[in-house]
Amino acid sequence: MTTQISTLQEYKEAYDQSVKDPEGFWRKEASTFQWEKDFDQVLDWNFEEPNVKWFLNGKLNITLNCLDRHIKDRGDQTAILWEANDPDAPSIRYTYKELLAEVCKCANGLKAQGIKKGDRVVFYMPMVPQLAIGVLACARIGAIHSVVFAGFSAQALADRVDDATAKMIICADYNNRGSKRIPVKKVVDDAMDLGCNSVDKVVVYKQTELPLNWSDDVDISWLDLTKEQSDFCEAEIMDSEDMLFILYTSGSTGKPKGVVHSCGGYMVYTCYSFRNVFQYKEGDVYWCTADIGWITGHSYIVYGPLLAGATTMMFEGVPTYPDAGRFWKICEKHKVNQFYTAPTAIRALMAKGNDWPAQYDLSSIKLLGSVGEPINEEAWHWYDKHIGKGKSPIIDTWWQTETGGIMITPLPGITDTKPTYASYPMPGIQTVLMDADGNELEGNNCEGLLCIKFPWPSMVRTTYGDHERCRTTYFSTFKNKYFTGDGARRDEDGRIRVIGRVDDVINVSGHRMGTAEVENAINEHPNVIESAVVGYPHDIKGQGIYAYIISQDKGVDDDFRKEILAVVTREIGPIAKPDKIQFVSGLPKTRSGKIMRRILRKIASNETENLGDVSTLLNPEVVQEVMDGALK
């Protein structure tokens, strides 16, 4: 197992060593895994192309490390503990032995359908164990998984399937979410009508008896895929730098990009970070409430915990079903030791009152995690007082789809915590703050653009099918630095607080959304001439979506608003629906025709005292109109 730091002194030493001798530091951690052939070089890199390779020529399979390696010592220990949406349904457990058998059966089933190393398989599934099993089955045979969050629309799914030229989609029939049954296979059928020409087969995990549209040529049930298969499957031997998965995420421009992670480095870093950030101890029950459709679920529900031999919980439902005590009821039921969730969930539950957590015994909780967006001070204190009872450190973990693992965080019981501060970089992570002119900010008490100046094992390798996009997005803003897109401040003691995106990306309930993507969706409506989308502070979601729309119609009404929401739901999914829509006759623009988002953001945020000089705009007169019509 990778090293587990347990004192402040050890953290400081590990950090120093990781900077002085990164290769020696990561060689030692990497050597704790099972390699089919040892790597012969730790690192080769330049941030110009970029070209980053870790553990060169090492051969491995990540599932041998997640599963087979644990059979001897913990074959009968629970690997995945699953809690259904329905609170009365029994919990389901898979021991490491059982999980290995299920993964192998599925892997053999995939092979029987012609899936082989390098093929792309897209998952569009609710939070059922079969999602984790399917993902690991792909990794077993060297197929590249790409999980698409099951809240995305058919169009968004088809776009991702087409970009990845996937051969197969694996889905469920329905998604049990609170009191709703959401048709999942139907969305896949629609996506197949919209595109997905590369797809040969759709595998359907049926968990209900509800009716389904079925085509014998294309559709195959999960049961038929797996039932005749052997419960052992030889693992495909992968190179360290072979692709493990693609995960689509939004950027400031254009369509979502496929972030590519590779096998060796991702394995080493997710295990190392999991063990240290969550201070996981033998026998603990760890629960991350994220969805596997996002990076948090990949790294800290599936790979990190399983690599570390942990018991990881998966929850099918939502925090408020059947009532706002559900999370706490589950924590009590399974004596959860580490609880990891998003600020948006904390705020939503905080709004339901203190009585909900007070009804449950939360004494098993040793630490509380937060991820996905900045946590505001009020939510931080509520989490600390009502869930952690003042005795469980809060780890505010900052990271991204592209970083693969947690980058900045307190280490519980080891480093201090301060509300709203992600605080300290992990060993191996060389964070810097830059000013807009490209100077590194030295010293403390400063604010700048958050960059990372040295590679780490789980960093993004490329954006699928478009390496140039990877270079321009992350490596062209500052020479020799990975630019995160976030602004941050460093306090007087060197702790880091991540303030939020400085680009045109908004973070709605921890879901990352490109403003350009939402605008493109709105513009699909035939009566829309132009639109501009910005984020604004929202009490529960962190940021809400504010859309300014120029329409052909003079008299705009509620029906038109509804049509806009429907078009966004169709193009992206309900998560991208604007919270506020303001119809305007013009958008403030520079003389070169660029929309002045800075002004629109301020108006949406109700910060109009200091709009700056607007006289140089192409159309300064619209500013007053936009302000007058602003939605509070």
Ligand code: PRX
């Ligand atoms: O703006 C930062 C915010 O979420 C962005 C990354 O989103 P995504 O790739 O979807 O990954 C989310 C889960 C790792 C970042 O650029 N973010 C994430 N965690 C934090 C955060 N902002 C402030 N504090 C955090 N702890």
